[in-house]
Amino acid sequence: MLKLDHFLPYRLSVASNAVSTRISLSYRKRFGLKIPEWRLIAILAEHESLTPLEIGQAGELDKITVSRAAAALIERGLVTQRRNPGDGRSHFLSLTNDGRALYTEIAPAALAMEAELLAGFSADQREALEVLLRRIEAAAQSADVGTAAIADCQQPAGV
Amino acid sequence: MLKLDHFLPYRLSVASNAVSTRISLSYRKRFGLKIPEWRLIAILAEHESLTPLEIGQAGELDKITVSRAAAALIERGLVTQRRNPGDGRSHFLSLTNDGRALYTEIAPAALAMEAELLAGFSADQREALEVLLRRIEAAAQSADVGTAAIADCQQPAGV
DNA sequence: GGAAGATAGTTTCAATTGCAACTATATCGA
DNA sequence: TCGATATAGTTGCAATTGAAACTATCTTCC
DSSP states (O other), rough: OGGGGOOOHHHHHHHHHHHHHHHHHHHHHHHHHHHHHHHHHHHHHHHHSSSSHHHHHHHHHOOHHHHHHHHHHTTTEEEEEEEOTTTOOEEEEEEOOOHHHHEEEEEEHHHHHHHHHHOOOOOOHHHHHHHHHHHHHHHHHHHHHHHHHOOOOOOOOOO | OOOGGGHHHHHHHHHHHHHHHHHHHHHHHOOOOOHHHHHHHHHHHSSSSOOHHHHHHHTTOOOHHHHHHHHHHHHHTEEEEEOTTTTTTOOEEEEOHHHHHHHHHHHHHHHHHHHHHHOOOHHHHHHHHHHHHHHHHHHHHHHHHHHOOOOOOOOOOOO
């Protein structure tokens, strides 16, 4: 019989919510960033210049979320827009100097938080955890396709 | 430097969202249940009769969520309320026969879904995953306390 | 070269969610 | 025993979120 307490989707959700709540609080309080905004900054920090579509693909964000996060960050002067010469519907986003400066502040804090969460885990355990999470994700997504053919599916945000 | 793709909170969130989305879709389509409603049913199936407060503690649901889920389930005749002789502010909730019948339909489906997600995982791996998730959850929550003393804190739902 | 359909991104509207305020009951202390 | 405070649960309101509709541009095909 099913025991909720040992049910994987439940445990996964509880763990993820605990982590998200903790991090979200911290980003918001210290930097005034919501999670999708932070995620957008992290992606741009790694990729220099991307279109909203590419950002969505890189960070599992739906296009609405990217659009709103980008608007907020542009407003704050952390991100800039450039025309995309190859496609007039689109545009490139990149970090401003201020955006980059903020990132160099946040990144260490984020890594410290991660370290705190993983304190006491061996390198092997960390590696194993990542692998397991990726496999579960893949299984859930492939199952999605079988369940309901969702073409332009929106995905919820998170950390 | 931080790589989002290998950042634990990110991976955890992405995996959890993938699973939640998949399951949520399935529960809603097949049984007309939202996630907190399903969770409430699962808890009552294991505990016979509980107050909303106890349900919240058992299932990491905040009191508002329990209240609304219970109202919806009572409306559908899947759950009943009984006075709590020991405390007039509170009441006991339990499954009706219909509720129990629904549970016996859903539980196997839920377990099948879990099995699908964990297909190819060894028993050791499953065990390890659960342990890791619990430890991360505990770490995130103990950190919470340090960050902001939140007494009657609300928690987001999930699967 | 222009109509038909596809795609990038934004906006609008409805549903969900959470906080804060509220009601009702219980407990504590003088 | 009664006033003050705490607790269980609900409700109102504001903020967040997502689906669908919309605008603008691009591509295809006649």
